[in-house]
Amino acid sequence: MSTAVLEDKTAAPSGPRSVVNDFSIHVATANGSGSMSSNNILMRSIFQMGIPVSGKNLFPSNIQGLPTWFTIRASREGFIARRRDVGVLICMNPETAHEDVRTVHPGAAVVYEESLNLKTLRDDVTFYPVPFQKLVLELVHDGKLRRLAINMIYVGVAAWLLDIDMEEVRRAVVKQFKGKEKAVEINNRAIQGGYDWAAANLTKSDPFRLERMNATAGKIIIDGNAASAIGAVMAGVGVVAWYPITPSSSLAESIIEYAKKHRRDPVTGNPTCAIVQAEDELAAVGMVLGAGWAGARSMTTTSGPGISLMSEFVGLGYYAEVPGVIVDVQRVGPSTGLPTRTMQGDILSTYFLSHGDTKHILLLPGSVQECYELTIDAFDLAERFQTPVFVMTDLDLGMNNWMADPFPYPEKPIDRGKVIRTEEELKAHISKFKEFARYRDVDGDGIPYRTLPGQIDNMAAAFFTRGSGHTERATYSERPEDYQANMERLARKFETARRHVPRPVLDGSGARVGVLAYGSSDFAVQEARYLLARKGLRTDSLRLRALPLTPETFAFIAAHDRIYVLDQNRDGQMHDILRLEVPDAHVARLRSIRHYDGFPLDAETVVEGIEAGEKN
């Protein structure tokens, strides 16, 4: 028993101990067995009971047969990070059953296929043997469907065990199989069968229960990739080029689905978004830059290996100043690494991606809502700053299910940046600045003006885009002063970006200890701060939402004695970036907490890290 919340419950003085709306359910299956639908139904039923919930799929890089785990966390406090301890284990995979049982915490409830005979493994957990194989033969007559339906039986057993409202389960089934009446009927029968069998044969003797609350009304459940996709669609993305790679593929596929419905020209009915599956990531980012150069809002979506491949092109985008959005749904590297596990592994390399002096704008969404919002912002920033902009999500945010408020409509008009679009605008520009020079900083913010190919029939509008050295007029140059002046302007542009990127989110004030995190770490960090506060350690927090760093971050570091920087990588990549950028006098205040086993960060890791640091 390890979290403070759980300990607190067990200390409840009256009656049989009871853990209500605050535990996690761990379902162990073999992948490809169709358990995803069952797990979604289970999670959705809890959500519909008004209980804050999150679902995470801890899956292998494999299509069929390897072990996979789905973890559902119910939290009446609204904490939706992964939880290290398991309350209820559902063992459906004979391959891992023994190991699964060995690793649960004492006091857990274990539901398992009777024939696996797990009972003898431990005496500090509650076992519920269920004859799933026998039941499925009785409940499902079509042999082909049994393999899938067997997973529905555990939904029914769990519903009985945990007091899940069967009315909500039936609603969730309808939602899951919308429109497919036969599937609804078969699955409902399997679930009801499991429920009835459990009611007739099991005796509840574990503490875990669910009770209706009212904390999810009006909320949605969505994964971060779908959220980013909606962001892109709402941002008016015009060209999407992508290459399949876990965990980002579903982002592009979601855009395809949403664009089909919502991106038809209201005037002509034609598609207003072109989507291309490229031959590789180099081509994908090349198409993005080609489209950005021609004036479209363009994007690609990828993960670490793709980012590595895009490196050269991204340098071109930076140096030739071509807009584009790259969403990096980070996974575990290096190399192929653990393709289906999560990591904040590309922060440092992407910030400086490509050869020569390059620095990029990175947006760091910390929730599904921010996957949506920051993807929209990325398009504005890319066009405003005429450069590739990265949205750094990760597998945990991107592929897992999160509860969120419905996304707000983007009220800010689209910002297309400094583009001279017409002959009249060109003339006005020339009369104001004497001439149009593609790379001249006429406004003092480092951002030049650009024209688009094929728009203005005037010699003065044309220029040559190149990755080689160039003058303000975009002509080829190897002169040292041209090169240096241009690089300094690019640095100035980056300083301007510092004032325009999303600001960090601050919480608390006056504590001596600060916690600095970014991306998907936030859920665990906020929970950890709550747990630490109950133990008497007050903390303030800052969540970065972008690079380059903004003044708030420097002020936060200046205002705290010790700042714990949370990184989901081995080397403390954000910690390194901070050490490079904060004043020397403040570097010693930064402490690094790192989590890098491939599973999403949990609050205990953060608590342990800070407690260990505070002891020294």
Added chain:
Amino acid sequence: MAAEAPPKTAPSNRIGLGVKDYGGLKSTLCVGCGHDVITRQITQALYEMGVAPYKVGKMSGIGCSSKTTAYFADRGHGFNAVHGRMPAVATGAALANPQLLYLGVSGDGDTASIGAGQFVHLLRRNVPMVYIVENNGVYGLTKGQFSATADLGSQLKTGVVNDLPAIDLCAMAIELGCGYVARSFSGDMKQLVALIKGAIAHRGTALLDVISPCVTFNNHESSTKSYKWAKDHEEAIQEIGFVPYFEEIHVDYDAGTTQDVKLHDGSHIRLKKLRADYDPTQKKMAFELLREATEKNEFLTGLIYVEPEKKDFLSLLGLADEPIATLPMERVRPPREALAAMMEELR
């Protein structure tokens, strides 16, 4: 300009521009480079076709050949991509704005080695663009290494012998479904200009593999990409006439000796057969021709394969001709109801 005599009116094309309006910067390539000759033919073809120069998107990769897009049509925008990756950039641009004429110039290193992957997929997609390979069998900018189109047994100046087979870009293009495949020689200006005009009239990827001797690194006796070798060995498979859609065409021709091909924009290519019975609309014949040429070490030029009705990539995607790039916000940002509907599904 002198004021006394009324200036002679320079000849102009159908949109009132002179050939000078299609010019660009002065070339910085070696004196006598075949690429400069090709640049002149591109300039001439654009002029004769009456293409608005600001509507030309000049695409290239890296290498000597890729520099040449700065030497013509400087009223148009140009894009020097990274080495071998021009096809992707051109594809993105074409998706964003299909109203430009994308004219790509690449080399044999840029296309057949580092860019082979992208070249293959450009052809497979049939992205509407003219793709000219200025093929000299050698890396010029890095001072004379063999490229993947160097012929088997060909020698470098240093005496190094190429013992790998050449990639035949035309055969590759036909295999991958390219609908306009031609081979030419920078020394054969009349043929080249006609083939470029045909390429401009074609809708889809038009590939021109143009042998263009490198006077500095690959013009010696033992080279099969030297000017002399090409001049001595070139054998045109047709005499090529081109009649643009905006000019009147004579209907009668001798079908026995001449073949007429109507291109996408209504222009016609008139092919006077020099090889008996060669029909460039027959894929099988085209493969056979190229295979034989390789076996016999022949240098055949002309329109090798043409399929004018093939659907291009943008049509396959169902995209309209109006550029996505310039659609206003109200046509690309879904309305409130749309977002509300997306949210409702997620409740």
